[in-house]
Amino acid sequence: VEFINRLFGALAGIATLFLALASTSFWRKDKKVTLISWLIVFGMGFQAWLGATVVYSVLEPVKITMHMIMALVIVALLVYLIYKTDSISQNRKYDKKVTLTIWIALGLTLIQIILGTQVRQFVDNQIDLFGENAKDIWLVNPSLQFYIHRSFSILVVLINLYLAYSISQKSLGYSKIKWVLGLLLIEVITGIVMYYFDFPFASQPLHLILAAFLFGIQFYLVLEATKGIIRQKTL
Structure with a gap:
């Protein structure tokens, strides 16, 4: 299960990288979309590091909680991008x-x-x-x-x-x-x-x-x- 989690984490990281590259088309229209897209990429990297600390700490409760909170921060940023780029107003x-x-x-x-x-x-x-x-x-x-x-x-x-x-x-x-x-x-x-x-x-x-x-x-x-x-x- 842990290995599958790492694989999906890698796939999610690649997906956010593609997202950031695609977001450059919004630079002139709305710079926030591009900046937040790249922030998500760095957030995924930080999340991967947090995941490693969770494993090395043998599932220390505080670090598990931090890992979960960071995941929710990334979710919030992605939801914000969905909202900002939605053509329906x-x-x-x-x-x-x-x-x-x-x-x-x-x-x-x-x-x-x-x-x-x-x-x-x-x-x-x-x-x-x-x-x-x-x-x-x-x-x-x-x-x-x-x-x-x-x-x-x-x-x-x-x-x-x-x-x-x-x-x-x-x-x-x-x-x-x-x-x-x-x-x-x-x-x-x-x-x-x-x-x-x-x-x-x-x-x-x-x-x-x-x-x-x-x-x-x-x-x-x-x-x-x-x-x-x-x-x-x-x-």
Whole structure:
């Protein structure tokens, strides 16, 4: 699995290099696109170095968390490029309270992901102690981080439900909130499945991948809301 991860990391690095080269066509139109594209290339290099430190530290929890946060930073930068280069421009209403709630929801998701990396580290330690085939006892005596992570998910769901309600009531047009709610539903389901059904095959990586998608879409919502602020100031 670690070797496959390295291979995909190399492929992702090559893809971001091609992205940076292609972004030079935007230099005259929007220099930010080119600069951020090259920043992503350097970010991928830094991420590769972080990955090596994680391996050399024998999966030290702090370094695992740093590795995950850097991955989310790269996701955010890529989402920003998608947003900036999207040819479809839609006019959206601006609402200060909703915009603040979107930022809060994004922050809570980031905290939840960080807590999740700590729970993952605890599970890895349990695997070392009891073995790969003892899935039924990995979470018999869970860590405090597990309970915080599980309880915190309720807050994440509630804030996003409130956000969806506010967007609908005020007709703001942020349609991607539906994606957020759908991903949250699957995230909750995969979390329940892991706990009550002893970590079925691929449930852990699926839970992690969906969290990254969730963060990316919420960041896109932040960009839409920020554009609303800029438009309002311009008017």
